[in-house]
Amino acid sequence: MVLYRYVRLVVNCVSHWTFKPIPLPEEPTLTSRDVTIIIPTIDGEGADFRQTLRTCLNTDPYEIILVTIDANLKRLTDLAHSVSSSRIRVFSVTHANKRRQMCRALPEVITKITVFADDDVIWPPKILDWILAAFEKPDIGGVGTCQRLRRAEHPSIWGFLGALYLERRNFEISATTHLDGGVSCLSGRTVAYRTHILQDPEFTYGFTHEYWLGKYQLNTDDDNFITRWMVSHGWKTYVQYCREAELQTTLEDNPKFLKQCLRWSRSNWRSNLTSMFREGHIWRQQPWCAYALHLATLSPPAIIGDGLLVFLLCQATLDWDEKSRQYALGALLLWMLISKFVKLLGHFIRYPEDVLLLPVSILFGYFHGVIKVYALFSLNVVRTVKVHPNFFREGADMDDGFRMIRLAEYEKMGAGLISEAPRQQKGVSALCGRSLGTA
Template sequence: MLYLTSDKFSVFIPFGVIGFYRYLWYLIRLLASFAYRPVPLPENPTYIASEDVTIIVPTIDAGEEFKEAAHSWLVGKPKEIIIITEEKMKGPLQELADSVDPERIRVLTVPYANKRLQMSHGIKNTTTDIIVFADDDAIWPPSLLPYVLACFEDQRVGGVGTSQRVQAVGKQMTVWEVLAAFRLTIRNIEISSSTHIDGGVCCLSGRTAAYRTIILKDPEFLHGFTHDYWLGKYQLNSGDDKFLTRWMVSHGWTTYIQCCKEAEILSTMKPNWRFLKQVLRWTRNTWRSDIRSLFTERHIWTAHPYVAYTMVDKLFNPFTLLVGPCLVAVVVYKSTKPVEDGGYHLPWWNVILCYLVWLSATRTLKLLPHLWYQPSHIIYVPAFILFGYYFALMKIYAVLTLHETGWGTRAGIGDPAAATAAASSNPSDEKLHGDAQKYAESSARLPFQPTPHYTRQISMPDVGYSQ
């Protein structure tokens, strides 16, 4: 080390500061993740899946993978599964639903393919106390519903998320799926650690998340959810899970992540380069949501300060990551010049080799929680390193193109404004909106509810608690 720094110590200080900062906080996350404990099953549960759970599945192109997913959901014995699709897809999806369970699966339609519109239509048609949103390819373990419902024993909890793993589309994972698996491993550590540290989470992933129906049937929520605009003019269709998570925070509800094998879902990812388009969409949603959380709504600062810190960290992360190769380039350039002309005595290949060894060692260390169970994936660590730098550039591109709100990976997704206008003019939908308001006004399931106008205080309602 002394040999490496003998030329000019100061040039290596930025490396040390950035590295110390990044890996100190990673160590904190890792320790918090180890200390985290999921909510155990209660002896006498308040909520029973067969009476209190409706699963809502917004989709437009569910295929055979839906059958495996639906069978896994039905093991938990929910009261009902509602599939929401566009009108032209009702026939094929009805056949698919009938082949699985015609009694417990309903297929409803909206005029245009629009995920938020589909979700809100499902909410209005729900009669149970808990709603679980699920992707059409999310495969659940048999114990998922009991473990998710256990979190709602705390009446302050409004939303519950789960941990995730990638399921290969084919017989073997492609490099794209392995990259997704690496990301999910890191995400599982992040969400479990933030839940342990201050009870918050950046996002309750829409692949599977549960909410109290009384929150979602609020007409204020339904309107805001389907009339969500970026900069006041770009209507959003994706980013629904980010909106839901922010709504929990801004309206005084707490959230929880059941990060355990009993509640860990399997989900497929794009097995080809289209995975990058997925990541770009997610990145834009993250930028838009985090900017709102930190600078517009600002409730996250007092409700979950650690989560607020992680959001700020993500704002600067792409720039700090790119500093590394820039500094290496400077040192390599200096190493090509004679010492008497101000160059460094280190050969340029020495610098590059040391940097590559450092990257390989630290990234492998970061992925150890995944490699412990999948050691064969160590050959993909170089791809993960390259993807990290690509992702940093993508984050910069994403923040410059936040006005682009298209889905990116699915054809047939309708214009959000047209879909919302069509739904608003639908008489039956207006009736359901009225029913939703009555539900919210008459529900007396909770002994207390957080007040809806952006406060963390808890108020006692006049109605009595009945079970």
């Protein structure tokens, strides 16, 4: 366990610090006009959302498609027209369901590249150029981005922890991308795919009919599913880790951040277990990513690993003199401190004053182990955390259980989970047109 942790750390450090993004081509075959941006949203109002739309429009895409819920359609349409009536279209679905919202928009896309974005991101002006640079390689099907937390005027402890979460994630995915192109999840905050992959009827059916343990229909974990689809269908992925492709986003800046962490942990458990043991493609196609990211899901909480390491050192040095034992223990503790600091170095270089909060980060890392264990034993929780107040608005899901629906026996049979009946193929338009709201 100790060897695994620190081999992974050293290799990832070297890979991260030597990473170079795919450069802009001299004669690109794709331009921003080959891009359609899809933004699923519930609320669809406010200055932050307007800023998201404006920064997206500044990159000169072909168009932006917004998908909201029926109850908010008129309000979002009015807002879209006030920003850009000719380059934004608005559609709606009955219930807030990100997968179905995404699928509502996909049949409308006519460009070669589709970009999914959250409704709280701020894009740099050249982000599409750098995303498209990776698609110049014909075997790349999905491209992710670098992400930073939008820093508040008066940062809180929760904001600090959220910023470190994104910093740690950037470190890990840039390292694995550099070594074998692998990444455990292309984050849906902003991610691009070749449109024809997403418009394949097989993809659409799988995307809207994913099940966990044959008992629950998943309406969450959308970005995990698409990432696994890329791997299982032979497409390579890439993350453009550079300032030009660095977006800003928001996370909960209050105790609800803990609930976000719980939700992310459950998603990681479900997706990584599926990748490792049910699908298995990662072992052949992305061996280092499987080792460094997927297997890490099974590692014990940090407080157990660190405690065991200290215990073993004390036992191994019982016959040493006291001074030597203190030196050995001090060296170990220093190494452990460095290992927890090095992934976050980029953040502390940008905000050196945050170094004073490093102990908070370490303590939270130990506490996160508790969250991870609790998430493992609550993967089948149907009523998940309510992280967005707009889930209580008219027309939205009144119960977050819609994120993961327990299936009745007859539904399992209809889904082919307990029956060998052949599955009916559904195209994108047919699926969306029948089960979703209209524009």
